[in-house]
Amino acid sequence: MTEFWQDHLDVSVHSDGAFTHRFSFDQVVREHALGTFADLLHATTTHPAMGIYLNNAVSTRTHPNENLGRELLELHTVGRGGYSEEDVKGYARILTGWRVDMWRTWDAWYSLADHWTGPVRVLGFTDANVPRSETEGRALTRRGAALSQVARVVRGDVGVEVIAVDQGDWDMHTDVGNLEWGRMLTGASRLAGSIAAFFDDLGD
Numbered sequence: 430m431t432e433f434w435q436d437h438l439d440v441s442v443h444s445d446g447a448f449t450h451r452f453s454f455d456q457v458v459r460e461h462a463l464g465t466f467a468d469l470l471h472a473t474t475t476h477p478a479m480g481i482y483l484n485n486a487v488s489t490r491t492h493p494n495e496n497l498g499r500e501l502l503e504l505h506t507v508g509r510g511g512y513s514e515e516d517v518k519g520y521a522r523i524l525t526g527w528r529v530d531m532w533r534t535w536d537a538w539y540s541l542a543d544h545w546t547g548p549v550r551v552l553g554f555t556d557a558n559v560p561r562s563e564t565e566g567r568a569l570t571r572r573g574a575a576l577s578q579v580a581r582v583v584r585g586d587v588g589v590e591v592i593a594v595d596q597g598d599w600d601m602h603t604d605v606g607n608l609e610w611g612r613m614l615t616g617a618s619r620l621a622g623s624i625a626a627f628f629d630d631l632g633d
Contacts, residue, residue, distance in 0.1 A: 431462040438473045438505060440482045447482040455479035464520040474501060475570055477529045477537035483497040486529035495521040519551040528565055541566050
C-alpha cells in the first residue's frame with residue numbers, strides 16, 4: 430500500500446532540491462498508508478518535499494503559486510473535468526504559507542505572514558480564510574485537504590489489480606495468542622481498523 434501511494438503522490442527523487450526532504454517524505458507516506466486518505470493527503474501536501482517539487486515552498490500571499498493546487502485537483506484527487514480554474518486558485522491560496530528556505534538551510538516552516546487571506550472556495554469547501562494564528566492557518570490547510578471528493582480517484586478506474594500491504598510484525602514467536610488475546614489480536618485489530626478507515630474514505 431505504501432508503494433501505491435508513493436506512486437500516486439509522486440515526488441521525484443531527482444527534482445531540484447526535493448531530495449533534501451525526500452527520505453522523510455517516504456516515511457510520512459508509510460506512516461499514513463493504511464490510515465484515512467484525508468490524513469495522508471494533508472501530511473504529503475504540506476510536506477516540504479512536495480512543496481519544493483511543486484513550487485509551493487515559494488508560494489506567498491502576494492504571489493500564490495498554482496502548481497501544487499492544480500496537481501492536487503487534477504492528479505491527486507478529483508481528476509480532469511472535476512474542478513474549475515477558480516478551484517485551482519482557491520486551493521493555491523489556502524496552501525500559501527508552507528515555506529522552505531530554498532538553497533540555503535532547507536529548513537521548513539509554516540509562515541502565517543505569508544498566508545493569503547480572504548474568502549476561498551474549492552469545490553464544496555468554503556471558508557472566510559482569516560487565520561489569526563499559526564494553528565488556525567495549519568487547520569485551514571487540513572480542512573481544505575479533507576474534501577468530500579478526495580476518494581474519487583481511488584473509486585475511479587486507475588488500473589490497480591494487486592496491492593501489497595506491509596503490516597509488519599507478523600513473524601511472531603512469543604505471546605502469539607489468538608483472536609481473543611495476544612499479539613495476533615493486536616495485529617489483526619490494527620489491520621481491520623486500517624481497512625475500515627480506507628473503505629470509509631471510499632464511500633458508497
